[in-house]
Amino acid sequence: MSKQKQKFLEVSTGEHFTTGNHAAAEGALAVGCKFFGGYPITPSSEIAEHMALRLPQLGGNFVQFEDEIASIIGILGASWGGVKSMTATSGPGYSLMVENIGFGMMTETPCIIINVQRGGPSTGLPTLVGQQDIMQTKWGSHGDFEPIVLCPSSVQECFELAIEAFNYAEKYRLPVTLLMDETLGHMSERLIIPDASKIGKVERKKPKDSPEEHLPYKADDDLIPPMAVAGEGYRVMVTGLTHDERGYPNLNVETQDKLVRRINDKIRLNKKDIIRVEEYLLDDAEIAIIAFGSVARAAKGSVNRAREKGIKVGLLRLITIWPFPDERIEALAEKVKKIYVPEINYGQITREVERCVHGKTEVKGIFKLGGSIHNPQEILKEIEGDA
Amino acid sequence: MSRVEIRFAGFGGQGIGLMGRLVGEAVSLLEEGKNSVMTQSYGPESRGGASSTDVVIDEGEIDYPKATELDYFVALSEEAYHKYIPKLKEGGILFVEEDLVTLDENAKRAKKIFKIPATKIAESLGSRLYANIAMLGYVCANTTDIFSEKSMITIMKQKIKARFVEKNLIAFQKGMEYKTDS
Numbered sequence: 001m002s003k004q005k006q007k008f009l010e011v012s013t014g015e016h017f018t019t020g021n022h023a024a025a026e027g028a029l030a031v032g033c034k035f036f037g038g039y040p041i042t043p044s045s046e047i048a049e050h051m052a053l054r055l056p057q058l059g060g061n062f063v064q065f066e067d068e069i070a071s072i073i074g075i076l077g078a079s080w081g082g083v084k085s086m087t088a089t090s091g092p093g094y095s096l097m098v099e100n101i102g103f104g105m106m107t108e109t110p111c112i113i114i115n116v117q118r119g120g121p122s123t124g125l126p127t128l129v130g131q132q133d134i135m136q137t138k139w140g141s142h143g144d145f146e147p148i149v150l151c152p153s154s155v156q157e158c159f160e161l162a163i164e165a166f167n168y169a170e171k172y173r174l175p176v177t178l179l180m181d182e183t184l185g186h187m188s189e190r191l192i193i194p195d196a197s198k199i200g201k202v203e204r205k206k207p208k209d210s211p212e213e214h215l216p217y218k219a220d221d222d223l224i225p226p227m228a229v230a231g232e233g234y235r236v237m238v239t240g241l242t243h244d245e246r247g248y249p250n251l252n253v254e255t256q257d258k259l260v261r262r263i264n265d266k267i268r269l270n271k272k273d274i275i276r277v278e279e280y281l282l283d284d285a286e287i288a289i290i291a292f293g294s295v296a297r298a299a300k301g302s303v304n305r306a307r308e309k310g311i312k313v314g315l316l317r318l319i320t321i322w323p324f325p326d327e328r329i330e331a332l333a334e335k336v337k338k339i340y341v342p343e344i345n346y347g348q349i350t351r352e353v354e355r356c357v358h359g360k361t362e363v364k365g366i367f368k369l370g371g372s373i374h375n376p377q378e379i380l381k382e383i384e385g386d387a
Numbered sequence: 388m389s390r391v392e393i394r395f396a397g398f399g400g401q402g403i404g405l406m407g408r409l410v411g412e413a414v415s416l417l418e419e420g421k422n423s424v425m426t427q428s429y430g431p432e433s434r435g436g437a438s439s440t441d442v443v444i445d446e447g448e449i450d451y452p453k454a455t456e457l458d459y460f461v462a463l464s465e466e467a468y469h470k471y472i473p474k475l476k477e478g479g480i481l482f483v484e485e486d487l488v489t490l491d492e493n494a495k496r497a498k499k500i501f502k503i504p505a506t507k508i509a510e511s512l513g514s515r516l517y518a519n520i521a522m523l524g525y526v527c528a529n530t531t532d533i534f535s536e537k538s539m540i541t542i543m544k545q546k547i548k549a550r551f552v553e554k555n556l557i558a559f560q561k562g563m564e565y566k567t568d569s
Contacts, residue, residue: 017412017425043429127430187452188408188425190415294452301450376451 008057011196020158020184021046021088023191024114025054027162028086030199033112034060035085037074039067039093042126043182044116047088068096075111076104076175080238082229084166088114091133092123094140102141103240104175105263108217108225110204112165114178116185117293119344119370129182130370131293131344137177138322144260146267148274149177149322153296155189161319167202168274172266173224179321181344183294183373207234217259218245223266267323276319277328281307285314287383288336290329290353292318294373295342301376306383313383318349326356333357340383342366342374389445391532392454395519396439396471397463397484402519406461407440409523409542410534414444417538421445424452437466444533459533460497461526462488463505463518472496482526484518501529501567508561517558524562536563 011030018026025047028036036051048064055062060083065071071087078085089097094115104111119125120132137149148168150161162178169176205226207214211233219225225245228234237247242259244250267274281303282288291299296317306313316332318325333339339361341350350365357363366382368374395406404427411425421444428439441454456476462468463484472493475481481494485502494500503525509517520543527536540556547555 015416017408017415017423182429183426183452186427186429188411189449189452190422297449298451304450373453375453375455377455 008054009196010058011193011199013193013195016191016193017188018155018191019046019186019188020152020155020180021116021186022050023155023158024088024152024162024178024180024185025050026191026193027159028084028112028166029054029058030159030193030196031163031166031201032084033086033166034058034083035063035075035078036060036087037063037065037071037078037085038087038089039065039071041068041090041093043118043185044088044090044093044114044180046185047114047116051088068093069100072097072100072104072113076100076107076109079109079111080229080236082231084110084170086112086114086166088116090116090118090126091120091130091136094133094136098136098140101147101175102143102145105141105145105147106143106240107238108173108227108263109175109238110166110169110173110227111175112162112169112178113175114162114180117179117181125370127182128371129294129344129373131181131295132346132348132370133179134321134343134345134348137179144264145174146264147177147322148172148174148267149179149320150276151179151292151319151321152184153293153317153319155184155187155191157319158184159191159193163199163201167200170202170204171224172270173204173227174263174267179293181293187294211235215245216247217243219262219266223262223269271323274320275323275325275328277325278315278317278319280315280317282314282316282332284312285336286312287338287340288314288316288332289340289342289379290316290318290349291342292321292349295344298374298376299342299379302379302383305376305380311383311387321349324352324356329353329356330358330360333360336361338362338364338386340364340366340379342368342379344368344370344373390449391444391458392456393442393444393459393461393533394439394454394457394471394474395442395461395463396437396467397487397519398466399436399438401438401463402516403438403463404440406519406523407442409539409546410442412546413534413538413542414442417541418535422447422449424449426453437464437470439467439471459526459530461522463522465489469493480530482522482529484522501525503562503565503567505562508565509558512554512558512561514554517554520555520558521562521565524559525565526562527559528563528565
C-alpha cells in the first residue's frame, strides 16, 4: 500500500502477501470489529499488535489488559456496549479465559476469541505449533453449552473465517472461537481481500417491542432473543445465574431447564448452517484422511502423493470443529475401509471420529506431539505401511 | 513448473527474514500464475543466533507449506551451512557467502555451488547490511525458476524504506553482475 496520506478503510481491499495472524485481524476489521481487549502471548501477539495499529485508525478501541481474565471480561462488556469485540490468545491465555467464556455463553454475549495454538500442557512450547486445545474449546468451561469453533487452513481462510466467526457470534449470540495454530499464524501467503461490498456482515437482532414491554431474554421462534445494549433505552440485565426472560436470577428447576435447553438447542437445531467441511477426492476413495488446521495442508499433500501412486485416498477437512460433523463422518465410515486422523496432539479429534463411525470402519490416529506439523511423507508412509 | 523449495539461512541481523519475504512477495503478487508460501524459523532467538526462512513456489496450489527437500540452499553463515546442508536434496544448488562459510564434504550433494563475497560487496556500499540483497541479486542471475529481476526490483521499491532503496538496488545489481571464478 502506498505511503501517501489516505483515508483509512475497514476493508483493506486488494492483494496482499501476509501472515495468518494479520489476515485474521483484517477479517475482524472488515466485518466491523471495533474493540480489542487482550494480553499479548506468543504465537498470537501479531494479532494484538496489528489491531493496536489499525483500530485507532478506524475509530475503534484497543485495550491491553493486565491479564487474560480481564481481557475476556472486557470484550464481553464491550459487546454489551454495542460494539463487535474480540480478543486473541494462545492455550495458556485461553485457560484463563474459560470461566468467562462460560459467562458469555450463559449471558448470550456475541464476541470472538482467537486461539493461535502452541504446544502444551501449561506454558509448553511457546513458539511452536500444537493442536492440543480442541477439547478445551468444547469442554473448557463448566456447564452445558454448545460452542461454535472454526478452524482455518490457509491465510485466506484466516481472513474469511474471522468474518464468519463474528457473523455466527452475532447471529446466534454467543462467544465464537477461531482456532488457529502457530504454523498458520506465522506463515505468509497470498491474501485477496474483496471489495467492501462483498463482505457479508451479520448484525445482532434488535428488539422490535417498546422498552416498557421488552423482556431481554425472551427468545423468538428461532430460540434467539433480540439484544438491546446499554444506552438504547431498554433494560439490560446480565447475570451468569440461571435467569428468566426478564433476566432476573430465578434459581429453580423449570427456569434452568428452559434456559439451558434453549442456549444449547439454538445451536443444535442449526448445525446445517454452522457445520462446514471441505471434501477432496472422496468420491472414489477407499481410504479417508480427516484433518483440520495446518495439518490439513500436509494431509492434502499426502492425498496427492498417494493418488500419484494409484492409492485411492481422499480428504475430509473439518472447517467447523464444533459442533462436530457427526452425520458426515458416519456416512463416510460406510464408504471407506479406513480413516486416518493426523493431529498435533495425543488423540483428540480421533476420539470424536471413533465415536461417530460406530465401529463401521477402522480409525487410526496419527499423533504428533507439539512442535511441528506432519509432513505429507509421514502420513503417506503410515497409509502404505498398512496397505 | 513443479514445486521449488528454497531456504535462506544465516544469523539474526543479516536480514534473512527479509530475503524470504521479498522473494515470497515478488512471486506471489507479481509473477503470473505462481504461488508462494513463506515460513520462518521461529524461536526464542536473538541477534546473532541462527535464523532461517523457507520459500515454497509452485504453479498449483501449495499443499504442504514447509520445505521438505531443498532445491536451493542459500547459506550466509557457517552455523547455518552445517545445520541445513543435509536438507539440500542430492543434485540441489548451493549458494554461499564465501567469506563466512567453509565448505566440507557435505557440499558434494550440490550439483552446483555458487560463491560470492556478499558482505565485502555490501561493505563497499557503506554497510554490511546490504549483503542479503547482494546475495539475492546473485541468486537471481544464476537461477531461472525462483523469481525474475523485474519483479524483485518492483517489490524492493515498494517494501524497502525509501532512504535505503537506492543502495539496496545497487547491491542487487552488484550481486547480479558478480561472476564466480569456480
